[in-house]
Amino acid sequence: MDRHGLTLGGLTLSSVALALVSGLAVAQTESPKTLAPVVVTNGGAMAKPGALRDDITATESIGAPEMGKSGATNLPELLKNRPGVDVQVECSVCNTRNITLNNLPGRFTTLMVDGVPIFSSVSNAYGLDMIGLNGLERVDISRGAGTSLIAPESLAGTVNLVTLRPTRDSAELDFGLGSHGFQRESVYATKLLQGAAFSLSASKQKQNSVDGIGTGITQSTGYGRQQVGTGLVVDDIGGFALKVRLDHLEEKRMGGPLGGDYAGVRADRSGNPFDFSKGPNASPDRNSWINPATGALVSAYDDGRFGLAQIIFTQRNQLVATAEKPITNGKLRLAFGYADHHQDSWYGGDADYFGRQKQYYLEGSVQRLVGATLLTAGLSYRYEDLHSLSYSPNSLPLPAPAIDADAYVYRTPGIFTQAYRSFFDERLEANASLRYDHNNVYGGITTPRLNLLWHHTDEVSSRLALGTGYRMPTSFFELDHAVLEASAVDRSQAKAEKSQNISYAWNYAGDRLTTTATANHTRIKNMALFVADPNNSTGLLLQPAPSAYTVNNVDFTGTWQATARDAITLGLEGYQYRFNATDFQGSLFARPKYRMSLALDHTEGPWNMNIKATWTGPQDLAKFYDYADNPRYDLNGQPKPNKSPGFWVVDSHVNYQWSKHVAAYLGVNNLFNYQQAKKDSFLWLDAQGAIDVTHIWGPNLGRTMVAGVKISFD
Amino acid sequence: MQVKTTAILLLCCVLGQGQGHAKDLGAPMQLELPDADGSRFVRLSDFAARPLVLNFWRSDCPPCLQEMPLLQQAARRYTDAQFLGIAAQDPLAAHRFLIRQTPMAYPQLLAPLETSGIMRRFGNAAGALPYTVVLDARHQMCRTHVGAVDAAWLETALAVCAPSRQTAN
Numbered sequence: 001m002d003r004h005g006l007t008l009g010g011l012t013l014s015s016v017a018l019a020l021v022s023g024l025a026v027a028q029t030e031s032p033k034t035l036a037p038v039v040v041t042n043g044g045a046m047a048k049p050g051a052l053r054d055d056i057t058a059t060e061s062i063g064a065p066e067m068g069k070s071g072a073t074n075l076p077e078l079l080k081n082r083p084g085v086d087v088q089v090e091c092s093v094c095n096t097r098n099i100t101l102n103n104l105p106g107r108f109t110t111l112m113v114d115g116v117p118i119f120s121s122v123s124n125a126y127g128l129d130m131i132g133l134n135g136l137e138r139v140d141i142s143r144g145a146g147t148s149l150i151a152p153e154s155l156a157g158t159v160n161l162v163t164l165r166p167t168r169d170s171a172e173l174d175f176g177l178g179s180h181g182f183q184r185e186s187v188y189a190t191k192l193l194q195g196a197a198f199s200l201s202a203s204k205q206k207q208n209s210v211d212g213i214g215t216g217i218t219q220s221t222g223y224g225r226q227q228v229g230t231g232l233v234v235d236d237i238g239g240f241a242l243k244v245r246l247d248h249l250e251e252k253r254m255g256g257p258l259g260g261d262y263a264g265v266r267a268d269r270s271g272n273p274f275d276f277s278k279g280p281n282a283s284p285d286r287n288s289w290i291n292p293a294t295g296a297l298v299s300a301y302d303d304g305r306f307g308l309a310q311i312i313f314t315q316r317n318q319l320v321a322t323a324e325k326p327i328t329n330g331k332l333r334l335a336f337g338y339a340d341h342h343q344d345s346w347y348g349g350d351a352d353y354f355g356r357q358k359q360y361y362l363e364g365s366v367q368r369l370v371g372a373t374l375l376t377a378g379l380s381y382r383y384e385d386l387h388s389l390s391y392s393p394n395s396l397p398l399p400a401p402a403i404d405a406d407a408y409v410y411r412t413p414g415i416f417t418q419a420y421r422s423f424f425d426e427r428l429e430a431n432a433s434l435r436y437d438h439n440n441v442y443g444g445i446t447t448p449r450l451n452l453l454w455h456h457t458d459e460v461s462s463r464l465a466l467g468t469g470y471r472m473p474t475s476f477f478e479l480d481h482a483v484l485e486a487s488a489v490d491r492s493q494a495k496a497e498k499s500q501n502i503s504y505a506w507n508y509a510g511d512r513l514t515t516t517a518t519a520n521h522t523r524i525k526n527m528a529l530f531v532a533d534p535n536n537s538t539g540l541l542l543q544p545a546p547s548a549y550t551v552n553n554v555d556f557t558g559t560w561q562a563t564a565r566d567a568i569t570l571g572l573e574g575y576q577y578r579f580n581a582t583d584f585q586g587s588l589f590a591r592p593k594y595r596m597s598l599a600l601d602h603t604e605g606p607w608n609m610n611i612k613a614t615w616t617g618p619q620d621l622a623k624f625y626d627y628a629d630n631p632r633y634d635l636n637g638q639p640k641p642n643k644s645p646g647f648w649v650v651d652s653h654v655n656y657q658w659s660k661h662v663a664a665y666l667g668v669n670n671l672f673n674y675q676q677a678k679k680d681s682f683l684w685l686d687a688q689g690a691i692d693v694t695h696i697w698g699p700n701l702g703r704t705m706v707a708g709v710k711i712s713f714d
Numbered sequence: 715m716q717v718k719t720t721a722i723l724l725l726c727c728v729l730g731q732g733q734g735h736a737k738d739l740g741a742p743m744q745l746e747l748p749d750a751d752g753s754r755f756v757r758l759s760d761f762a763a764r765p766l767v768l769n770f771w772r773s774d775c776p777p778c779l780q781e782m783p784l785l786q787q788a789a790r791r792y793t794d795a796q797f798l799g800i801a802a803q804d805p806l807a808a809h810r811f812l813i814r815q816t817p818m819a820y821p822q823l824l825a826p827l828e829t830s831g832i833m834r835r836f837g838n839a840a841g842a843l844p845y846t847v848v849l850d851a852r853h854q855m856c857r858t859h860v861g862a863v864d865a866a867w868l869e870t871a872l873a874v875c876a877p878s879r880q881t882a883n
Contacts, residue, residue: 065807069806167774564748603809606809
């Protein structure tokens, strides 16, 4: 400001401390009677690749308009193929997907709703696809450990879903149809009340299972899912600004055999409905495959459709509430989160598994300006449990169940404090925080972090972040499906997973060019693994990996407003993975060493067209999947390739604002129909000829088209 | 929990009622942004020797919408000064808003992909909206205002920054 000889109102941060008065509402309010004086843009209003929010933590945002243009129907679709961010499919017959930050395992990404961490390993496994985009103002992505004061378990970073505060009465209907029987209907409606706003969202979506090579085994699961949710924002209730969001989600999905006859598949337990002689490097015989150990065919497959099936029914109820009240020189924040997650699953080759999970989150914090320093102090309490019932083997009649084999109860009270201050006429901003949590199983853990932001000029800035995070390892099958068959899990040797992270981000925010370059180092110790329990032949041992897993990466994203209508975005990423493959027993999913993307966005009046090409470099399959100790073979008995090929994926979307009430859209994903299944089967054999479904490095869904209309009323 | 945002919000509680006064005339301000219909880039140098009123807004900012009719009237009245609106939001959202409006009395531009740079350059490090800047005929910073402007402020600002202005009756 002083660069131009200006002072806004003649005030500095320290003078603000003296002048602040409580009770001033600063929010996006609609009622003229309570009209707020200002709204803060936070710098990332445009939310384009390469742009950062004007926050001390390097945070990228995806705003509601960009969500609409992307054609994404849920969170994983929105976040795929962004620099430093991707979606990892972990299973070809169940489509478990995780959001990866800096190419670290997806379970280290913490999801939040309005800053409340209310997702867990269980909900991340199948719940991610159920997170719709209706009613969101934006999605904030922060990479690095300890990026959030209230989410210390985010070893890789956080993804925060920020709920929209409606500003007018409105209703939007969205009808879409697409490839593979895709069908989507959704409604989002808002109603303004005196000093409050109410929203209602509901959606229904389905898609058929897909087999692109004729084996009769899915490469992408079929699903049907429904969501209904309500939101309420009250601007002033006892001095608090209240935000509440309640969601109910349901999904049924099935992979392995094609179709959606769940009961029929569960009853079909003999014969061979599949053709193992189709696809690349297939078996010479349609009914069996070559045992690598003997070079001869194994016995003919005779487990019916159920033998390779994964049927998962999920139900989730979720409530998030935040309340903020201005106090003298600061504010008081209260937050509450609750989630109740049910998962009924039938894993044909392993077990019938029924999991139940509850989570609670409570937080209270106070922020106050003390001199020129903004201090925060707060308390939090996190509760997470898991209870289960599993039948293994899943033969009929059902055997005696294993009850709570993988159960846990975590209670984690925590205390945190933070100090924020600017120096050198606001050119340098510093934020230091420290929190202490005490877990009932893993004891006390202290996590510090430091963030620095230096404004070189009005347009150029640097951010440096040093942080640590920790995570209580959970014994859900995120780590290994073998837990489904275990009679018990011995967790006495497990340790909290810990990460250390250093991140640097350089940012330029010009009129026509916006760029961000980052360098990150993340080292994770005590990564949890399942191993055979020497003291229990049917049990498993949860223990820390003997060595650390380290990912170093650099990335660059730049968007150039080439013409008044056209913006071009370039993304470049490079990764170095340092780990001892033997220590991780093939539990890490393969990630690429390089990635590059080029996108063009054209806006002309009511038209918006965007096309994006993403190149994913080769992946070191031999190292990630630990071929040295656990070699993988194709169904013809030959070894799998050590590296995957690099490949391009091109996505394109067109939106047209027909009138002020009607918009139409057309999206084509994976335009050139690149599918891993046509190059390298998802199926693989171990050295003894046992079959598995998790050999994954490329797209599991080919070209898909979606077209639809959005009708809005306001 | 974004601490910087909180600090800005606290700051804006006061700044929302504040206004700035230029103490030191610096170099002429520069700006190059696409207009809202995407037909061209607009530069401040396109309006050589004219005082400028830059109004930063976004469609989901109630005080921005509150002051818009006043700015429309002022743009028609103070013909010697060039008014420019700058939408600090996604082009598609800005377009959706603008097609609902009666023809605007002055050009509407789209802010850069990341607004922090231009906001800081024009003296609004907090990124608060609405934000209005008056540049004199040499395009040097003259007056700034955070929050919705009123007729009196505009009258005074233009009297100081564009003393030879003409008004249309």
